[in-house]
Amino acid sequence: MRINISSVSKAFNGNQILKDLNLSIESGEFITLLGPSGCGKTTTLRCVAGLESPDHGSIAVDGHEFVNAETRTMVPPHKRKVGMVFQSYALWPHMSVAANVAYPLKRRKTPAAELRERVATSLEAVGMGSHAKRYPHELSGGQQQRVALARGLVSAKGVMLFDEPLSNLDAKLRIAMRSEIRRLHDEFGNTSLYVTHDQDEALALSDRVIIMRDGVIEQVGTPSEVQRRPVSRFAADFVGFENILECRGITQESGAPEATFEGGLRTTSSELASRTVPGSFAAFRSSDVVLGETAQPGLAGAGRIRDASFSAEARTVIVDLPGNRSITVAVPDAAINADSYRLGGTSVQLWVPSESLVILDR
Amino acid sequence: MRINISSVSKAFNGNQILKDLNLSIESGEFITLLGPSGCGKTTTLRCVAGLESPDHGSIAVDGHEFVNAETRTMVPPHKRKVGMVFQSYALWPHMSVAANVAYPLKRRKTPAAELRERVATSLEAVGMGSHAKRYPHELSGGQQQRVALARGLVSAKGVMLFDEPLSNLDAKLRIAMRSEIRRLHDEFGNTSLYVTHDQDEALALSDRVIIMRDGVIEQVGTPSEVQRRPVSRFAADFVGFENILECRGITQESGAPEATFEGGLRTTSSELASRTVPGSFAAFRSSDVVLGETAQPGLAGAGRIRDASFSAEARTVIVDLPGNRSITVAVPDAAINADSYRLGGTSVQLWVPSESLVILDR
Amino acid sequence: MLKGWRAFTSNPQWVIAIVCFVCFVGPAAMVVQGAFKTQMFGSSGSYTAEMFWEVLRSTDTHSVIIQTVLMGLATIVLSTFFALLFATIYAKTNTVFRQAIPVIMFIVIATPGLFFAIAWGLLGNQNVGLLNQLMTGAFGEAGRIFNMESWWGIVFVSSLRLIALQFFLLLGPFLAMDRSLDEAARLSGAGPVRTFFQIELPIMAPAITGAMILGFVLFLESFDAPQILGVPAGIFVIPTEIYAYLSNSTGPLFAQASSISVLLMVVLMVLVFIQIKVLGRRSFVTIGGKESRALRRDIGPWRWLFSALVLGFAAVTIILPMVQLIRVSLSPFLGASEGFSFDNYEEVLTNRRMVSGYWNTMGTAMLGALLAVLAATAFAWAARFKGGVLSRFIEYSQWLGLAMPGLILALGVLWLFLGLPFLSTFYGTPVLMVFALFVATIPLASRTATAAMAQIPKSLEEAAWVSGASKYRAIWDIIIRLMLPSLVSGWLLCFVVISGVLSIPLLLSTAGADYLSVQIYSRYVEGKAPIAAAAALLLIASFLVVAGIAYLAGRLLALTRPEQRSGKGPGGGTPADLQDPVGPDPTTESAGPAQQLARSR
Amino acid sequence: DSAQGSGELDLGPLGIQSAQEEELQTLYDAAIESGDTEVTIYAGHHDEFLGIYAAFEERFPGLTVDPQTYVGAELQTTLEAERQSGNHVVDVLSNPNADRYAEQGFAEKYQPATFELPAWIDGRISEDQIADPKGFYHSPWALMFASSYNTNLLDESDLPGSWADLAGEEWAGKLTFMTPSTPGGTMTVSTALLQAGAVDEAWLRSVGANAKIVAQDQLALQSISAGEFAYQPLSATISVLNAKEDGAPVEVQFFDENNVIATEKWMLAANAPSSDAGKLLLNFLFTAEAQELTLESGNFPINQHDSLESPHGWPKLEDAAFVELPAQTVMREKMTEYGDLFKSITAN
């Protein structure tokens, strides 16, 4: 089912939470919403589910208008056939685990035999098969979350909404659940909208990732696009580009153009310099910084190691650059090279290869 | 403050949840509890806080007995001076964000001026400074969690308990919060008991990590010990050793002893073989498997690549070994070598260096 | 136009608001009009504020109002305190006799106010009162200290019944509170007492303030205790004043009585307004809904004190007055000290009008209570469906019914029905009485329903919607189920209250349909108090039977649950065992005699 | 069962003339014919009339009585509501303030054929207390207020000789009565005595100071029966007789003079649904049969049949000593006038 969100706005108590949000999701797509806490992810899901009605704009699924603030159309949630896993679980305390999961199936008039079977298999899938008769308050946090997930999954019918469904699970379980979620998504041909804070999860699951910021969409792209080619400083920072430096000027001194960045870093290739203008930014991950000298295309510079933040476990080094800037560098193998960087004050040369650099306009 | 948990047992409805738990925590230590969902982590914290009373055993802090099931001693929670961040947040709905955070300070008779300041700084620290006047129901999930964290942190006084305090936060925020948590821990000289599902978090924060399983402690150790030297298959599996193979026998064919493992893997060093007995296990991470031949000490074998599970994003390959076993191999750089492994059926040689192997007895 | 209509139909609040308007604003508006009209009925007569000003300016009114307000405050402070105390003892402690509390409260509510006042008048009688006899027995003449016919006597007796009522209103929220809220406070360094006052009480602020307002207004209209105990002491309060206006020797002064009622409405509105302001935009839902288990604490030696308190309360509210009432019912005449027999019971049971009155009462009360509880649920649901003016209106218009003392309310309803041509045909049918009873009981039903609903996180309902349940289906499957214990107890409360209501049936019951409270009352005024007492006791007994059936039903329901969660681990008996296994629906587990009785120990 | 009703009635025991008998027969036939056979009566109390209703039902087979208790505000409201809705229920009204209800159009003019205005009332009872000059209501009997006392606490010799005695100090703490500030026997008696000059304000205050004033006459009677107080002035006779019959140690006392009476006014309601049966009942009230039952219950027929005598040994009304009963309008006026006085007595 194709979801079309157009110019949706929503305010709470006068605070604009969603700001003219536009998004269209292809049928069968698995979309993940990423974004800092409080940026409006849950609110977006709730608008699609019909639990919140937008102040402006409209949402259509397969051309059928779910809600349109202008014409005041509003299809009630239960007619939208949308499945949802709530951030707060929202398990019904008066129903056993099995009854919680069976409920959406009952509402969708599943025959008794099929119902029993689907409840059993979905509880099995989340590893809660042996707890079917318990009540929610007798479960641990992660167990409750898994029941909420099972309930959401069985109600899948067209559109599925997931609000951080795995946040309270351990790594192994999370990975197992991920593939279950994706499997069901593919099996039923659902269109899924997924909120998570775990970028691995986003990458592993989604066809496209959306980065939100303060109620607007910052970037839309495939997981690797988003991961490798952020479009803005915000997006770069959010997906883990620890170092973002502003371009201070372009010089032509040595014939070829050369761009200078904060902290005194300079381009070593004219191709790179030509893509840069003063005021644009270069972003790169700490793991892509190489300590040492080089002549290869990229950014090169020098600095002094600040030792304070180098702890036994961490593999990151902070390098102070001229002009009160510093960058973070991941030392390839802490076990081997660690000692040489242990002492602060050591001067180092560093460079970032061209292909690891992202030049950003904003 | 030294925490001493000795022989604590706890059952719910006849299900034994904590089974003779023994643990002693040094003053000023930061301990993380790791373990699968439902293994009793929350229950352990609750016993320390005095919210649950053990059926057996005792808990003492600095020699002062908090609870002793045998003598029926029980210090009420508010006299324990324990701070806690709840998995379910437990924000007071009738108090504003600021009031929620101020409450523990008030109870500890903080002077008004200091109180105001500490509330402000701790809200600032969790990035909620601008929302101080809101009520909990007007916050997003992550924001609620941050308020809960701020409240827990200001109440720090001796013992701090954290129950998955960062599960609903995004990566950047989580890292920022981590260092805040550790900073306060060090600043106040607290003893902290921390539950998380995020192993990075556990490694980054803790002095020691405890792996729990079904109400018993499986392993206690420093983060790197736990990470590199799990003591059991369960622990190894839990910390991410994807491959665990059982030793099938020791042969002396070529003079030096040689151990054979499931899937036909063999030791290439007698030192390694001497540490192995039939029925023990070799565990190794997928990232430590090297494809190709070698003569270096370690485990060596051969198999056939199963292509099915090789997806665009993932860098892992599954290799089928003889005897219906398979192992997971992380291909060092997917971008470069991926294609050669894309097709299933390719036969490969593989080996695991000795130092990456863990030999387990159980 | 079409758009407007759609918005209208898609928002159930409109329909509910209209219902509220007709049911609550309608009669109230009639009463307001009545205060300014010279002719009570018909189109004749003119409007004037003369009577209203007369009432307002009368120094009598002033002193009576001051007297009433002081007395009301004292009563409400006393009753709220004890109601909270008993609710706490019941919900939060392991006091031995705590299971008895709901039963005691239930009986107190079931005892007709008239007899309660008479019994207390006798018990605390300065000359012959049992209490004073006991005291003089122990301390000589100096021990003759009780005098119910006094300011404090009225406060005391009035508060006893309110304690019981408020107890039930507060119990639901108490039991439903998410215990982690409590725990968080304990870990913040607050002791149990402080936690109670700073966390638990404030979270229950809507329930408590609601119960206080309800109690205050009920005091403002309760007539029996101030009349019977106040007259000998020369104490006059608003209820007796209204009565005086209505029973004026030159004919009832409806306008004046209505004027006082209008004043009452103003007072009530002010109180409700203050409540809104005080509660502000806080939420009182125990948010998150991730975890919620009620915590029952070991209170150590305190539990002996509390047990003693429960016993004392039982003695004061049930044993003493019941002994008195039973004594009267066995007497040949009021004040007899010998010749006791069961003749009066026989008389009641063989009297055609008593028996038919009994069945009429039962039928009406059961149906009326059901209607009230269902409507209150619908109102509470609609009010939270969407915020805004409509929701406020729905929530607060229900209070209006409370601002009118029974007789005035009945009048308002009459005026309303007679004033509208298409409604006047209903006069003489049971419709009017059911309508008036409905309006009168809604505030009570509403307190239970609203408090229970406030505990249900909205997300539970939303989860049902996205599971494919329609709004109404979700009400049934989630809301009603979760509120069921509260609804049953609300129903029982309303049932008992309707059974005892006198003024409305007195005025509105249709000819030929006898009503037990009317029968009892007329026996009493005709000088057959013993027979009246016997009838009242039989009524109370049948309430207990109904509650007992509810109890059994609750037990059966509990048995048919797939799983019994009351099993204890091998370590049972250690301090851990304090955490009483609560029902399967802890978020809303709630008030109610039946439900309370059903929880065996 | 109307079929069983028609036919010849046995009207002998009524002690009426044949013309009256004929009238009654006509009314009866009409009632049976119309099928409206139930007489609904609104009165403040029915207790002492139940015997009369039963006799009526027996005398006129097929007719039934439905007594409903309504006074004051409830009566007023119900009547208004019935009129406005056109849904009429009441057939017969009985109320001390019948004139007021008649004035408002709730009654229909009707003089029972059996009614006769006695000559002796002249100067003793205002005529309008017995027959409405406008023709609406008529009074078949009067009730006489008496005092009551506890026979265990007081001997006949201890009893007060007159109203005046009660103000004496020896009665301090021995008296109890219902507050005169709300309508009831006490209010009526106090007003009658005061307006006739039999007692004065000071007397009332002294008696008030001697007494415990309670909210209801039932409570006063209870105190007397239980022996808490010895003497209850200003009470309704009927209740005392009832209690005595039930075994209470109480007795009625009339004074030699200045007793107080009140008449019971009955009338036909306007638009009575069972008009004929209602008229028949009104006629019945004035017959010898009804008077006998009246005497038995302790009331005093206005026009007592010569053949009848009070079973309690009390004199005929015309021979009794009571203060003059003025017009009801006068009584009402005085009640209002003394209102504050009554209240102040209660409040001290």
Ligand SMILES: Nc1ncnc2c1ncn2[C@@H]1O[C@H](COP(=O)(O)OP(=O)(O)OP(=O)(O)O)[C@@H](O)[C@H]1O
């Ligand atoms: N009140 C209760 N009644 C019955 N069983 C309970 C109760 N509370 C917890 N349990 C069970 O005890 C076990 C341990 O629960 P606990 O909350 O300690 O787990 P946890 O390790 O914190 O798990 P998670 O990571 O999922 O939060 C779980 O299996 C849970 O089902």
Ligand SMILES: Nc1ncnc2c1ncn2[C@@H]1O[C@H](COP(=O)(O)OP(=O)(O)OP(=O)(O)O)[C@@H](O)[C@H]1O
């Ligand atoms: N009922 C409400 N009243 C006022 N503000 C609200 C309300 N609900 C949400 N908000 C605000 O709207 C913003 C977006 O909330 P939303 O729940 O969509 O965030 P989110 O992206 O899901 O965040 P998180 O990752 O923390 O769950 C937040 O800043 C929040 O404070």
Ligand SMILES: [Mg+2]
């Ligand atoms: Mg969210």
Ligand SMILES: [Mg+2]
């Ligand atoms: Mg947990």
